[in-house]
Amino acid sequence: MSKFDNKKIMPRYFAIAVVLTLTGIAILCKAAYIMSAKKEYWTEVAARLKSDSLSVKPTRGNILSCDGRLMASSIPEYRIFMDFKAGGEKKDSVWRDSIDVICEGLHRIFPSKTAKEFKQHLEKGHAKMSRNWPIWKKRIDYNTFTEVKKLPVFNMSKYKGGFHWEEFNSRRRPFGSLAQRTVGDMFGAKDTARFGLELSYDSILRGKNGLIHRRKILNKFMSIPIMPPDDGADIVTTIDVGMQDLAERALVEELKEINGNVGVVILMEVETGDIKAIVNMVKCADGGYRETVNKAISHRCEPGSVFKVASFLVALDDGVVDTSFVIHTGSGVMPMHGRDMKDHNWRRGGYQDINVARTLEVSSNIGVSHVIDKFYFNNPEKYVDGLHRVGIAEDLQLPLVGYTPPIIRRPHKNSRGQYDNWSKTALAWMSIGYETQVAPINTVTFYNAIANNGRMMRPRFVKKVIKNGETLKEYPPEVIKEQIAKPQTIKTMQTILEHVVSQGLGKKAGSPMFKVAGKTGTAQVSKGKAGYKSGTVDYWLSFAGFFPADKPRYSCIVCIEKSGLPASGGGMSGVVFHHIAEGVMAKHLKMSVDDARDTSSVMIPDVKNGNIMAADYVLGRLDIKTDTQWEGSYAYGNPIWGKAARHAGEVTLTKTKTPRNIVPDVKGMGARDAVYMLESRGLTVKVQGRGKVKSQSYAPGRTAISGAECVLVME
Incomplete structure (x- = not known):
């Protein structure tokens, strides 16, 4: 008979189990109490503890x-x-x-x-x-x-x-x-x-x-x-603060003018690949423009017509065409394997017969797509290999996190010898900048290589590492490709790009002071499954080029995304390019007055209206005769403001005296003088543009009202 008494033992086990369970619950409750109610106390205790x-x-x-x-x-x-x-x-x-x-x-x-x-x-x-x-x-x-x-x-x-x-x-x-x-x-x-x-x-x-x-x-x-x-x-770094500030101001000014959504600028030194300025502006909810994403290196998009240069560089380098090859573009509409390819002026009758050089000058879609489709349709692999050869598809391997290399798909044949990722229209549309994904940094690197006579440089952001005045490491300029195309092909393309600005669609990017070369681009932005024309059409506007064209020092790309028409790569991005190019070149002008003076003639400089005492001092130092006249009947304090007029052999300085409660005429003045004159009378001044004052919204001669706004338009 078993000695185990179930009636006596089981209640004891049950009592022990209940006690242990209650103890466990008490421990958990105490832990929860310490973690919540006593959290602050024990946090302070932990803060007082010092490790060895x-x-x-x-x-x-x-x-x-x-x-x-x-x-x-x-x-x-x-x-x-x-x-x-x-x-x-x-x-x-x-x-x-x-x-x-x-x-x-x-x-x-x-x-x-x-x-x-x-x-x-x-x-x-x-x-x-x-x-x-x-x-x-x-x-x-x-x-x-x-x-x-x-x-x-x-x-x-x-x-x-x-x-x-x-x-x-x-x-x-x-x-x-x-x-x-x-x-x-x-x-x-x-x-x-x-x-x-x-x-x-x-x-x-x-x-x-x-x-x-x-x-x-x-x-x-x-x-x-x-x-x-x-x-x-x-x-x-390679960033130049002055150039960066210039690029930012020029871009934001244009974005505000056209109500743009996104703006990108990259300024690159031709010989070294140094990035001197890089701007990424996005329109925020409050209407201001700020840098929130580095779209210059990460925004892969269909580049549009700036890609046409790569297409024609491949064709010229392969020798399938030369600049005299004539293309019949007709009235601006040409069927391409069941789809209509159109030029931007198709409603005005198109360009009719044009050669290869003129095709890029006027950015003819038909001209580019016809050449590429005609000579590479049966062998698209050769065209894509050419794009990789000229460097537009190069993975730049940038040190910045977020860089995305280009996506340019290669034709692929299945086991039956048929293309399984390629359509009949692929070449035609790829050749003009669609069906590809290229970030602005890759595009400007490609154009920089053309400016650098075919040598492609890797974009450089950091020059060296220093500590306590000693150089620990240097990052020298790095060549990616020694030659992206034959030297003669590069020279030909340089000339064509110069003509795009001097006599083509890129005129607004040019300058009367020096030669500019480049290419415009206007592309519709795809909205994924919704396509290109869903709702308001967005446009990616760009201008890529280099300056001075005869001896390139800098290459630059300006990209702007905006919604709706009007939309023009040359007329909008080209304007920003123009301001940047002139600002950068002005910074590097170092001329002696004696060297610039023609000894056989009298040099009479253009003098802005404004502080006449300062103008008189400068003209005196230049040994230029001045004739001073007074105008008005109220005099008060220094400095004396007025206007200047050039005559043969001398400058006439007219000193004007405007009462403090009257708005002066500031037309012809620089921004500093004009703003000083108006703000001293209590007006709030806004400045648009650069140069001299062209017009003022608050008419001169009126009584100045404190706090009233006066907009100055400069040119």
């Missing part, structure tokens, strides 16, 4: 422009706290006596919060006897930090007063948003790079953490350095 060894963050390296100016630098920022248990009763009495003065001081430093609100906030922390109570919710800069430290109690030592802080390395860009997407940014709270050069060169800029040993001696912790932090190195 602590890491020390290094100072992040700087990002410099090509001429050594700071584009991104690290500066200290602070979060400030109060330990209400420090200092004991003696500190508490001082705190009670000083609380009102402290709160008034904090309100003066942080005006967005009243002294009463500060007092309520600090008294709440004092009631909890918190050891880590935040005084201000955000980080503050060093100057603000020093102001806070001057306040009563806060100026005492950490252990007596309780005021303490956390220090962070904050990233600042002295030039604000200039080249923001390329330079990059940081996650402030995590001190980690987000994008741009900050992210691509993070391992160089970041440096290495140091190590200190903390030892408690006489109830105080001492920090004993074990390994000092290795500060990050600086990187010198």
Whole structure:
């Protein structure tokens, strides 16, 4: 008979199981209570614990422009706290006596919060006897930090007063948003790079953490350095601040004028491939334009007519045509394997018979697609191989995160010898910039190679890495392809591109001061499954080229996306190109007056209206005779404003005296003088364009009303 008594044993097991279950539930409840109700207390306890060894963050390296100016630098920022248990009763009495003065001081430093609100906030922390109570919710800069430290109690030592802080390395860009997407940014709270050069060169800029040993001696912790932090190195970029600012202003001005959605500019040095300026503007919800995405390197799109240059470069290099080859474009409409190919002027009768050179000058779709379809239809692989040969499909392998290489599909035959990814119309439309995906950086690199006599350079963003004045690493210019086409083919294309600007559709990109070469592009933007003409049609407008055409120094691409008509690559993107080219070339003009003067004639310069005293001084230094006249009946103070007129052998300076309450005539003045004159009378001035004042919206001679707006149109 078994000795196991089920009636006695099972209740005992059950009682034990119930006790253990209740104990487990109690433990879980206690844990939940600690994690919620007691969270703040234990967080403060954890904050007071000091490990034996602590890491020390290094100072992040700087990002410099090509001429050594700071584009991104690290500066200290602070979060400030109060330990209400420090200092004991003696500190508490001082705190009670000083609380009102402290709160008034904090309100003066942080005006967005009243002294009463500060007092309520600090008294709440004092009631909890918190050891880590935040005084201000955000980080503050060093100057603000020093102001806070001057306040009563806060100026005492950490252990007596309780005021303490956390220090962070904050990233600042002295030039604000200039080249923001390329330079990059940081996650402030995590001190980690987000994008741009900050992210691509993070391992160089970041440096290495140091190590200190903390030892408690006489109830105080001492920090004993074990390994000092290795500060990050600086990187010198190829960006030119002046050119970047010029490109941004020219692009944004045009975007506002035409209500564009997106704008991209890339300015590249021909010989080295250095990126001197790169702009990415997107229209935001508030109507302003900001850099939110680096579309210059990441936005693969159908490039449109700027791609025609690559198509004809392949055809010319293969020798299937030359510049004299005549194409019959008819009335501007030509059937292509069941679809109609149209020129932009098909409603006006088309271009009839034109040669290859003229085809690019007027950007004839029919002309380009007819040539490529005629000579490569039976062998499309040869055409696509040619595109890869001339470099338009090259993977540039850029150091910037987000770069996307081009997508130009290759024909593929199945086992039956039939193309399974190719249609009869593929060549015709690919040749004019559709059915391909190319980012602006690839297009400008291709045009840069044409300007560089066939040598393709890899776009360079960083020149070298320096630290403490020493160069640690250099990134020399890198050649991708020594020759993208035969030298004679390149020369021919250079001439054609110059004619596109001088006598074709790219005239607005040109300059009377120097020769410009390039190609316009206007493409409809595909909306995926909705196609090209769903709702309002979006257009991708571009102009790619180089200048000066006879001795190229810079290549540039300008791309604009806008909705609806009018839309013109030459008339919109070309205008931006024109402003950039003239601005860049003006920057490099270094002429001596003596060298420029013709000794057989008298040089009479064009003098702007404005500060006559300044004009008189300059003309005097140039040994040019001046005749001064007065106009008006009211005189007041210096400087004296007026207008200038050129005559044979001398300049007449007419000094005008306009009363303070009357709007002066500022036509012919520069922006600085005109704005000064109008704002001194209380007007709000807006400037449109560059050069001299062409017109003013607030008519001269009227009584000036303070706050009234006056728009100045410059040319």
